[in-house]
Amino acid sequence: MKSTKRNILILFLALMTYVLASCGVNAEQVSNTSQETSNTSDKNSGLIVYFLDVGQADCTLIQLPNGEEVLIDAGNYGDGSYIKNYLENLNVDDIEYFILTHPHEDHIGSAKEIINNFTVKKIYMPDVLASSNLYESTMLAIENKDIETIFAKPGLKIIDSPGLKLELLSPKSMYYSELNEYSAVARLEYDNTSFLFTGDAESVSELEMLGGGFNLDSDVLKVGHHGGRTSSSIDFLKAVTPEYSIISCGEDNSYGHPHIETLNRLSDIGSDIYRTDELGTIVAVSNGKDISITSDEVMEIPLAPLEILNTPPIPDSSEVKETPVISETNYVGNKNSLVFHKTDCSSVADMKESNKVFFTIRQNAVDQGYTPCGRCNP
């Protein structure tokens, strides 16, 4: 799946170069393209949050306006080289704050590789043991690198400076019946914008956060437990009222995430939903006043207005789009996933109309970077 996204990533890097240049970050930080060379005098580089597409797992990189980096979780075991490359492409060297929300494989999966390949300054994790080999080897890596480790608890302020705050809101209790409830939940505030990262916290922890007197109101919510129905309880969502909700989950995952109940609850409170299984890596950029959301999959369709960052040059998409001259359609491609199917494949029935691209000749789909569906073998 990731290889089909590589071409798009190149386009994405070009876009980010432009975007970052326009909000004051050195363009070299992302890419060497000479598309944009102007340096603004504004030293405030803004805040960028990358919800990495690690399939059915979590991994969120935050580039703070003060130049520091926060990494929340590290995908599944096996995502290490993908995450490492992504971070290296962004010139990340130090990770000042590494939050491991809870010791499930889909959150600490590649933590060891991150610890061994980057300078990690501080690790935040809940005070709970897990019995897996992965957990033990992760703890050993932390010990070997002698990294300061701090147990997560509500009210722990990781960063507390004017205009920039990063605070943990959980876990409150010593014991829970579910490992997910131990999740370290973090709230980030940058001037007038805010983000809530909930790991896999479920309704018990949500209730505790509601009772904890915290300001939960946030513009962006990383939806709890991959959109599972036992998270995102309605009272919690009413307190958060996120304008944007990000769901990190894998395509056709065996848990059925995100659950329809969660999607309905998010829609009911009027939140715009973005999913990594549909869009790939999702990027939220804040200038302290407004947040814009984009992704490295849908270059031609900005998800939210990008005007606040100056509209980037849209790559010439004429080569990518197929307008069938002959009315006969033999194959249907998905613009987001860059996979193409036979017209009678069940995936086509589920596909959004706006995502469909039609092909008469198979080779045209292949030439345009689409890969054949593994189910219908077009």
Ligand SMILES: [Zn+2]
């Ligand atoms: Zn999880």
Ligand SMILES: [Zn+2]
């Ligand atoms: Zn979990």
